[in-house]
Amino acid sequence: MKLNRKAFFVIGILVIISAVAAWYFYPSPLVYSESFESDFGEWIADADVPLDPNNPGHPVDWNVSRVSSLAYSGEYSMELYIDGKQDDGTVWIEKKISVKSKPQIRIEISFEFYSEQESFNVIARVCAYAGVSNPEVEDDFGVLGSANEVAGWKKYRYATTVHTGFEGEVWVAVGITVGWETEMTYNIDDVRVTIR
Ligand SMILES: [Ca+2]
Numbered sequence: 001m002k003l004n005r006k007a008f009f010v011i012g013i014l015v016i017i018s019a020v021a022a023w024y025f026y027p028s029p030l031v032y033s034e035s036f037e038s039d040f041g042e043w044i045a046d047a048d049v050p051l052d053p054n055n056p057g058h059p060v061d062w063n064v065s066r067v068s069s070l071a072y073s074g075e076y077s078m079e080l081y082i083d084g085k086q087d088d089g090t091v092w093i094e095k096k097i098s099v100k101s102k103p104q105i106r107i108e109i110s111f112e113f114y115s116e117q118e119s120f121n122v123i124a125r126v127c128a129y130a131g132v133s134n135p136e137v138e139d140d141f142g143v144l145g146s147a148n149e150v151a152g153w154k155k156y157r158y159a160t161t162v163h164t165g166f167e168g169e170v171w172v173a174v175g176i177t178v179g180w181e182t183e184m185t186y187n188i189d190d191v192r193v194t195i196r
């Protein structure tokens, strides 16, 4: 039997409805990419550092700045500096992201990380965070590996499932934590956050 026009029309409508439903219930991932070419891209500098015995009442020196001296792509990257002589301290950049209200989401972070030198000793560790609260202390972070695996740029990745409790927002962060008693500088570029 030949399908008439009406049947084609009904089938067409059903196909459209299923496509819209699939799009709504299985949305494509949210992706945030930042190469720091025009500004901080809504990333904020933060740190958890010890007091400096050489400068009573003050924390050790640390700084996060956007620099043109090094870049993985474009002309700028983020430079993280810390005076690690107290063998302690964590410095990072963090960002708040609005998410669709879901009980749990998958967050993947990848970024390019620059170390001036390769070292068998762990001078610093690369760390990352993703969760519902604003990261404030070293313990909030997961360690991804040594910061000194190569001289030059290396890609690091972090992935986790976050139970949002329908909060509607999550925080992500990437940074370094001191592993050796020395001053240190590292760079970060091309941060990519994928949320599913
Ligand atoms: Ca860049």
Ligand SMILES: [Ca+2]
Pocket (backbone or CB within 6 Å): 046, 094, 134, 135, 136
């Ligand atoms: Ca913070």
